[in-house]
Amino acid sequence: MRVAPQVAVLEILGGMNLWDMVSQKRLDNGFGGYRLPPIPHFPKSAKRKRSARKRRDDEQLCAFDLLVEVAGKLSSESENSTLPPFCIIGRSKEVAYASNKLPQASKPEHSEPLCLRLKSKIYDTAAGGSVVSNSGIGIGCSASTDICRSGLIRKSSENRLELEAMDIYSLEDPMDLDVKPPAPASSDSSAEVPVSRDNPCSSSMPKHESGIEHIVHRDDDDNSSGCTHPNTITNKASRPTNCIGDHGEQNFSASKYWKAAINLSKSTNSASDYAIFMAWLTSFDYMLLPDIQRKPFLHDKKTCYTRQRTQRSYFKRRKLFERCPVSASNRGFFRMKVSNTFKKDSNKLEAHDPRGTAIRANGVTSPKAEQSSYKSVKFSIKSFKIPELYIEIPETATVGSLKRAVMEAVTAILQGGLRVGVILQGKKVRDDNKTLCQFGISNGDALDSLGFTLEPTTTQMAQQLTSSDNSRFLCLDDAVQPLARIPPISLPIDRDPSDASPQPALTSCPKSDHDSVHSPTNTLSLDKTTENKLALVALPAMDVEALAVVPLRKPKRLEHAQRRIRRPFSVTEVEALVEAVEKLGTGRWRDVKLRAFDTAKHRTYVDLKDKWKTLVHTANISPQQRRGEPVPQELLDRVLSAQAYWSQQQAKLRIKEEPPLPLPPVLCSSDPNQQFSSSSSSSLLEPVGT
DNA sequence: TTTAGGG
């Protein structure tokens, strides 16, 4: 099965899980609400399906964006708090990094080494692991080994330098794994810079500090179970061993990165390293750098950081976002989608709201297995609904105020945080410590009656919620865990997914202990717990959509960050356009583009079409009303002529097709080209008039 | 991917 579930994990040290953080910071981040996943099912039509997929992908990208944003904020605020600073780096789909391994995938040959690969660019495949299925995008942020692998930075043992990385990965196909040189942005000059760089950071760096060591894969192997585990991470982190040795060369490509990263982190001393590192980071599609560094690296070089300080975070996005659908309707919103797929976990959970959640769960496994082994239960939560909101507003209120009111209501709810409740056969399941088995949740039938609710944590909000009121909550953590770890073996039952204790740290970490079984580094896991990482997770289900969150994005910021710069058409271009249209007509923009603007990369056929549209408009208005560089009247006349001519042609065509109407092809007959040499064209129009 | 249009 190539389908590995995709798992995205956002782990943040500091004891909060992403959800918590999100909840808390929601407002800050413009996190506004949840919404049902837009595309639960793909249409039948191939075209639509594609479109739907694209949309889904976009949303996922957005989710990433959101996560990045949130994480960035959190990190930036972490200075005082326990959260270690970290930076997040994301890449488009081209980049893949699998912090999580899928069970299946993990096993493969690849498992051994980590390699950075770049399909388009850089890639980091953890040993095996994680090949993510196509459209999914995962984001991971942690001090864990994974990160190390990702080539991003790792944290140092001391808090001072921690740099966390966030990765997104999405592999189109597992096969891409070829190992390639890690040069990040290959094209970018920056790319190499950092890495190889003279800095022997590695040498300088304490091993333990460097993420490098962590790189070890073995966990991968073990983990192959598929968990992303914190434990492993912790372990590594905690232990200074050199993993490198273990895997040896395999990683080496990756190691470069690591090194680079490492230097940075430790680079209290060198500003240059930092610069290099930054350059390297910049080569990624996205980058979000919270102020993080401030402290860490640079006491000395404040200057460097200055900029960052000023802007709390540095967010860069490239093409990825271009795809984000931020249409008018979406404007200001950020969509996030999280879906999970479990392969084997016994549990998982999702949050959602009481009301409208659509959940689907399937128990899988034979009954008997339970006893000795546990069964795994698959949950598929399709969506969470937004808790019901009650809003009272005068009928004379404006739509705008209504929107604001809704926003406030939503925000209020989210503000307090959300909890997940589990409802089984209509009853809330409050005992977090019981196993799924005990509740019979593993049973397929039961699953059908299993529901999850998303409830606000805050009392007030709770009131607003309709159904959810008090259901119990599951910790997201729990959910996370499952995802993260896919290891089949040990988890199970005991570890019920659901029970996680409420807040704590949970995340998967705790579980990790259990999981630890799989992973070699169990011991470490404990540490983690304490650390409280949080994991957010998401997943991938292939097509399963689990949860969609729609945060309100900060309205302005990323909005159209990438709107193309305006590039007015020069008279020369207009002329070329007019000429091409005279010959080709108004319905063949691609040809026009090829013919007259083939080399103008910034002019798309859509642009040409739009320009034509404006030219026509311009030609029809008085000269006084025209703006911008004046277009010679002569050209405008030609525009009108051509427009009229071709309009008629089209009209004729249409007519012909439908009902055979008598149309004397006055103009049509001759070559358009010839006809259009001059003003004569206008005359052509006349006849057509029928 | 292109077209065709609305925004």
Add this chain to the structure above:
DNA sequence: CCCTAAA
């Protein structure tokens, strides 16, 4: 210019 529905 952007965004999309359609084709």
